[in-house]
Amino acid sequence: MSPDVPRGLAGVVVTDTELGDVRGREGFYHYRQYSAVELARTRTFEDVWHLMHHGTLPDAAARAEFTARTAAVRAAPPEVLAALPAVARATAAAGPLAGLRTALSLAGAVAGFAPLYDLTPERRADDALAACALVPTLVTALHRLGQGLEPVAPRADLPHAANYLYMLTGEEPDPARARAIEQYLMSTIDHGFNSSTFTARVIASTGADLAACLTGAIGALSGPLHGGAPSRALDTLEAIGTPDRIDAWLRERVLAGERLMGFGHRVYRTEDPRSRLLKEVARGFGGPLVDFAVAVEERAEAILAELKPGRELHINVEFFAGVVMELCGLPRTMFTPTFAVARVVGWSANILEQAADSKIIRPAARYVGPPPPVPVPAA
Ligand SMILES: CC(=O)SCCNC(=O)CCNC(=O)[C@H](O)C(C)(C)COP(=O)(O)OP(=O)(O)OC[C@H]1O[C@@H](n2cnc3c(N)ncnc32)[C@H](O)[C@@H]1OP(=O)(O)O
Numbered sequence: 210m211s212p213d214v215p216r217g218l219a220g221v222v223v224t225d226t227e228l229g230d231v232r233g234r235e236g237f238y239h240y241r242q243y244s245a246v247e248l249a250r251t252r253t254f255e256d257v258w259h260l261m262h263h264g265t266l267p268d269a270a271a272r273a274e275f276t277a278r279t280a281a282v283r284a285a286p287p288e289v290l291a292a293l294p295a296v297a298r299a300t301a302a303a304g305p306l307a308g309l310r311t312a313l314s315l316a317g318a319v320a321g322f323a324p325l326y327d328l329t330p331e332r333r334a335d336d337a338l339a340a341c342a343l344v345p346t347l348v349t350a351l352h353r354l355g356q357g358l359e360p361v362a363p364r365a366d367l368p369h370a371a372n373y374l375y376m377l378t379g380e381e382p383d384p385a386r387a388r389a390i391e392q393y394l395m396s397t398i399d400h401g402f403n404s405s406t407f408t409a410r411v412i413a414s415t416g417a418d419l420a421a422c423l424t425g426a427i428g429a430l431s432g433p434l435h436g437g438a439p440s441r442a443l444d445t446l447e448a449i450g451t452p453d454r455i456d457a458w459l460r461e462r463v464l465a466g467e468r469l470m471g472f473g474h475r476v477y478r479t480e481d482p483r484s485r486l487l488k489e490v491a492r493g494f495g496g497p498l499v500d501f502a503v504a505v506e507e508r509a510e511a512i513l514a515e516l517k518p519g520r521e522l523h524i525n526v527e528f529f530a531g532v533v534m535e536l537c538g539l540p541r542t543m544f545t546p547t548f549a550v551a552r553v554v555g556w557s558a559n560i561l562e563q564a565a566d567s568k569i570i571r572p573a574a575r576y577v578g579p580p581p582p583v584p585v586p587a588a
């Protein structure tokens with residue numbers, strides 16, 4: 210018997226949202242009423258954060274006020290800072306994203322995040338702002354501790370993206386790199402009902418606290434089929450090695466039934482619009498890695514069309530996201546944590562929207578095991 214809905218809930222509309230959407234056939238996505246790519250080209254991370262959490266793009270006064278408010282809550286609470294070395298040690302093999310899951314959960318408890326069910330909309334929004342401001346501090350501290358370095362305290366005078374790079378390296382970033390990372394972050398804040406956002410909303414629908422929702426979302430993001438892909442896309446480029454090996458390498462993998470990381474998408478039937486933007490950003494830096502990535506992209510698209518006809522597989526955000534992050538000097542273990550730095554803003558906007566609706570998300574599964582009730586064997 211087949212389920213009543215498509216596998217993987219493909220195309221199933223499960224709620225209304227004012228936050229944005231993805232149009233797969235047009236290769237277009239938007240945050241509220243604005244093209245997300247246009248926002249990423251023209252605005253700041255704080256502007257888009259304000260748009261997602263408060264519904265409007267800020268004017269100059271609102272921007273200054275919001276930026277100051279976010280910068281004021283970047284520091285990790287002392288209890289969390291004290292625990293981070295142990296978290297970094299325990300998650301050394303799994304990396305900073307696994308560390309973030311633990312540290313954010315702890316930070317929520319320390320900050321006293323109460324169940325969303327019990328909070329006013331204003332208190333929920335305060336918790337959301339605090340969590341979004343804190344995530345870059347936690348992931349950079351975890352990364353540095355993992356490298357045997359001391360965490361770098363946030364600077365309130367730097368914009369969100371520049372401060373993120375500053376906390377990672379301890380040096381004020383080159384403006385071109387800071388802008389490239391800011392554009393990457395803006396372009397990945399939200400993306401319809403992707404798996405991690407859906408996860409966050411399911412947890413929010415139970416009335417659990419914000420840290421619980423975000424911890425679940427981070428878990429969903431970590432998978433290689435979702436946010437875990439960009440470092441693997443870079444690994445692919447490295448494994449291919451030289452232009453003469455591109456075709457044979459890609460063909461062999463696809464024929465063996467493997468997935469090419471950074472290609473294919475549940476919704477897009479075109480090139481991912483974020484890929485176009487990030488390819489442009491990468492080309493702004495130029496160099497052999499970018500040329501090689503462009504060559505691999507072209508061949509991968511052609512080989513997927515030939516070997517997987519009718520599946521309409523194209524490049525997704527992760528491929529050039531990996532290239533841009535590599536060009537900006539981010540270590541590969543920080544690629545998915547950097548995605549989380551962006552997406553926490555989208556997750557929390559979704560959590561706030563979900564928390565305003567009191568209906569618990571609880572679907573059904575068709576039972577297909579042996580017909581019950583079978584008598585329980587004696588122990
Ligand atoms: C931020 C993000 O989350 S973007 C996505 C990041 N993930 C990746 O880049 C991982 C690689 N891509 C994939 O695994 C998939 O394309 C997903 C998970 C993104 C989307 O999956 P779905 O929409 O469920 O597509 P599904 O898995 O049904 O694939 C359809 C067909 O295309 C094939 N296919 C899908 N993606 C790829 C790929 N990257 N390489 C090779 N074949 C692929 C599948 O094997 C399947 O082939 P079949 O019909 O012969 O069985």
Ligand SMILES: O=C([O-])CC(=O)C(=O)O
Nearest residue numbers: 399400401402403404475
């Ligand atoms: O929309 C999706 O399914 C995955 C994706 O691209 C994202 O979360 O950014």
